Amino acid sequence: MFPDPAGPYLDRAGxxxxxxxxxxxxxxxxxxxxxxYLDGNSLGALPAAVPPALEDAVRRQWGTDLIRSWxxxxxxxAPLRVGDAxxxxxxxxxxxxxxxxxxxxxxxxxxxxxxxxxxxxxLLAVDPGHFPTDRYIAAGVARVLGLEVRDVAPADLPEFLAxxxxxxxxxAYAPVDYRTGELFDMTALTEAIHAAxxxxxxxxxHAAxxxxxxxxxxxxxxxxxxxxxxxxGGPGAPAFLYVARxxxxxxxxxxxxxxxxxxxxxxxxEYEPADGIGRGRIGTPPMLSLLALEAALxxxxxxxxxxxxxxxxxxxxxxxxxxxxxxxEFEAVTPRAPERRxxxxxxxxxxxxxxxQALAARGVIGxxxxxxxxxxxxxxxxxxxxxVLRAVTTLRDxxxxxxxxxxxxxxxxxxx
Amino acid sequence: MFPDPAGPYLDRAGxxxxxxxxxxxxxxxxxxxxxxYLDGNSLGALPAAVPPALEDAVRRQWGTDLIRSWxxxxxxxAPLRVGDAxxxxxxxxxxxxxxxxxxxxxxxxxxxxxxxxxxxxxLLAVDPGHFPTDRYIAAGVARVLGLEVRDVAPADLPEFLAxxxxxxxxxAYAPVDYRTGELFDMTALTEAIHAAxxxxxxxxxHAAxxxxxxxxxxxxxxxxxxxxxxxxGGPGAPAFLYVARxxxxxxxxxxxxxxxxxxxxxxxxEYEPADGIGRGRIGTPPMLSLLALEAALxxxxxxxxxxxxxxxxxxxxxxxxxxxxxxxEFEAVTPRAPERRxxxxxxxxxxxxxxxQALAARGVIGxxxxxxxxxxxxxxxxxxxxxVLRAVTTLRDxxxxxxxxxxxxxxxxxxx
Numbered sequence: 001m002f003p004d005p006a007g008p009y010l011d012r013a014g015x016x017x018x019x020x021x022x023x024x025x026x027x028x029x030x031x032x033x034x035x036x037y038l039d040g041n042s043l044g045a046l047p048a049a050v051p052p053a054l055e056d057a058v059r060r061q062w063g064t065d066l067i068r069s070w071x072x073x074x075x076x077x078a079p080l081r082v083g084d085a086x087x088x089x090x091x092x093x094x095x096x097x098x099x100x101x102x103x104x105x106x107x108x109x110x111x112x113x114x115x116x117x118x119x120x121x122x123l124l125a126v127d128p129g130h131f132p133t134d135r136y137i138a139a140g141v142a143r144v145l146g147l148e149v150r151d152v153a154p155a156d157l158p159e160f161l162a163x164x165x166x167x168x169x170x171x172a173y174a175p176v177d178y179r180t181g182e183l184f185d186m187t188a189l190t191e192a193i194h195a196a197x198x199x200x201x202x203x204x205x206h207a208a209x210x211x212x213x214x215x216x217x218x219x220x221x222x223x224x225x226x227x228x229x230x231x232x233g234g235p236g237a238p239a240f241l242y243v244a245r246x247x248x249x250x251x252x253x254x255x256x257x258x259x260x261x262x263x264x265x266x267x268x269x270e271y272e273p274a275d276g277i278g279r280g281r282i283g284t285p286p287m288l289s290l291l292a293l294e295a296a297l298x299x300x301x302x303x304x305x306x307x308x309x310x311x312x313x314x315x316x317x318x319x320x321x322x323x324x325x326x327x328x329e330f331e332a333v334t335p336r337a338p339e340r341r342x343x344x345x346x347x348x349x350x351x352x353x354x355x356x357q358a359l360a361a362r363g364v365i366g367x368x369x370x371x372x373x374x375x376x377x378x379x380x381x382x383x384x385x386x387x388v389l390r391a392v393t394t395l396r397d398x399x400x401x402x403x404x405x406x407x408x409x410x411x412x413x414x415x416x
Numbered sequence: 417m418f419p420d421p422a423g424p425y426l427d428r429a430g431x432x433x434x435x436x437x438x439x440x441x442x443x444x445x446x447x448x449x450x451x452x453y454l455d456g457n458s459l460g461a462l463p464a465a466v467p468p469a470l471e472d473a474v475r476r477q478w479g480t481d482l483i484r485s486w487x488x489x490x491x492x493x494a495p496l497r498v499g500d501a502x503x504x505x506x507x508x509x510x511x512x513x514x515x516x517x518x519x520x521x522x523x524x525x526x527x528x529x530x531x532x533x534x535x536x537x538x539l540l541a542v543d544p545g546h547f548p549t550d551r552y553i554a555a556g557v558a559r560v561l562g563l564e565v566r567d568v569a570p571a572d573l574p575e576f577l578a579x580x581x582x583x584x585x586x587x588a589y590a591p592v593d594y595r596t597g598e599l600f601d602m603t604a605l606t607e608a609i610h611a612a613x614x615x616x617x618x619x620x621x622h623a624a625x626x627x628x629x630x631x632x633x634x635x636x637x638x639x640x641x642x643x644x645x646x647x648x649g650g651p652g653a654p655a656f657l658y659v660a661r662x663x664x665x666x667x668x669x670x671x672x673x674x675x676x677x678x679x680x681x682x683x684x685x686e687y688e689p690a691d692g693i694g695r696g697r698i699g700t701p702p703m704l705s706l707l708a709l710e711a712a713l714x715x716x717x718x719x720x721x722x723x724x725x726x727x728x729x730x731x732x733x734x735x736x737x738x739x740x741x742x743x744x745e746f747e748a749v750t751p752r753a754p755e756r757r758x759x760x761x762x763x764x765x766x767x768x769x770x771x772x773q774a775l776a777a778r779g780v781i782g783x784x785x786x787x788x789x790x791x792x793x794x795x796x797x798x799x800x801x802x803x804v805l806r807a808v809t810t811l812r813d814x815x816x817x818x819x820x821x822x823x824x825x826x827x828x829x830x831x832x
Binding site: 030031032035037039042043045046050051054055058059061062063064066067068069070075101102103104105108112128131132133135136137139140143144145226228234235236237238239254255256257258259261264265266267268269270271282283284285286287288289290292360365367370 | 446447448451453455458459461462466467470471474475477478479480482483484485486491517518519520521524528544547548549551552553555556559560561642644650651652653654655670671672673674675677681682683684685686687698699700701702703704705706708776781783786
């Protein structure tokens, strides 16, 4: 008998999990024991607080209290209330974050407002590796405002800004590359953007709830993010918008819906924006999804994001160790250095699509990004070291057995 | 003893309800027997199909199937599927309606696209009595595109278009005045708009599900509406966008989110819109709210909207009769002529706010619009003739007893 090369890793996983101060948090999620869920960076698992909260929202608040719930159940305040709850996870003091709409819509509003705060500057700088919607929306903003989008990789941004920064109105970047999991230096990039006199818009989709973000301390100008990844707010959960307090009085977005009006129930013929972050509201928010998100955020109650970050790095680092030892056919594209790593591990393999399908058939759920990236998100609130070891050994077995071959000829359909 | 002047109306209400072919539809809603709910034009009552559908969406689809639900539970197709279900209620053939976002966002996208289809025309015509968000968003669109908004009442629109129509890109109107309940002539207005070479955007918030709308037959260009009024999709339910098939290939909205891309999972650096109405999608939709709306729409299964309209006119006409006889202190502002009446009754009284509060305390729920309109919406799927008689007699009693006086000194807070 040959010893299983995974053996030592199993022992190590057991020891690491036994010492994990956050291990009990998994009980805050309704996740089957036999599932290894590594797609929380696309759709977070279901927090246990959500079903009863939604049942109450539907049967009592909507069904019985009816229209009065806007007052009696404080529906009207929900976007600001949920915004502040998210703000607490991204280093934003109260009154600077509002929940609602989709990330795409929030980017549109933030970028139009940013450009209007820097009139006469014709450029928007955007990461060419940005999640596509960020790029598409930036192009749309540039088109209506007569601006030009420049593709500048994060590594090149300081040099670009030193040369052309005076012409840049805003720079829209994400701290985490959604494909590779690379973490960029938010502090250095924000400083470079500000040194050029431009404004920084951060897309926190792959950061909020996954690692500490300190928007106020950073001096960030604007930020957006979705509610359904590491925040576990449910499919398509409302997004959020952060507007630093110093910009709020001049915040002048393109989408001026009635919820953002100063006196929405005694409206004027012309739009008058509400004071503060309230002017970031647009139309009536999807309340059931918003209340599900609010309940989901209670999974973070009394959770220290520094501890989340420490565990995340431990789990993703362990994942990389296991992959290096047990998956020689795969190239790890996620940086090894902790300060350059978000909360995911991406592995390169030409059969990525088929492998992810075969993994899912064995209860290990990740996802892929075309053409060749297997992507595994780690939500430290419910993913353990044993989970990622099981992902690695299952992947090893799938490859050894060729269990992914039946999927090779399938059309690559949606894998979100 | 004097006979109760309401007596004959009670007999008539009983007879009308006994002959009502839609009476059984109330069983499709979870609405307490002792509540008269006349605010379905702000938030529809809870359809019985919603709680189990949402329970399944949360626990099985999200909790168990997790990310796979985008494929296995067809979440990805939901905006188009729900769009078609709404389309069937507004006279839109399949493939022309998409659900998602808020009415405000949809108006923004529709108006920017409409203006781009009519380049060189500098004006947008908007109803000065339009729901405020329509006006605010139109102003925002005009601002980014360098256009000018003209306030033109529906009655004046044909004359205005005859004079200045060549300069009008699009006209944004609602068939029903949200305050008075007046119904405008969609056919005549659409014809006048088209005769000027402009495009028609209809806001169906107060029409969809309340009365037959025939968008295709009208030759409407664009339409939007919300999901939470007569469609009863739940608080803040996603809105919808209709783009007539003939405009879809050239439909070029401002908000180009990744869900509207031709190949969203194999994206290009530059935005490539999907074929058909799919390009009206923006970001990831709030799926729980969207699935609640989808379930809610089953309340319309096998319901003939002509029958809904007939009952609605019977109920609102009866309401006006009762009000004329029993509420001499109130001025009915909703037109008497059936062809000019939507599905609500609005009464004018200087103490509107206090009266609505006193009514609600007695189980009759309506709403008000500042400064002096009491507004009662009639959803013919669950409102009976006896319901509106009870509203009228309760209002009469409140006035006679001065039961609204305690509310007179309250600040007029949100009454949605």
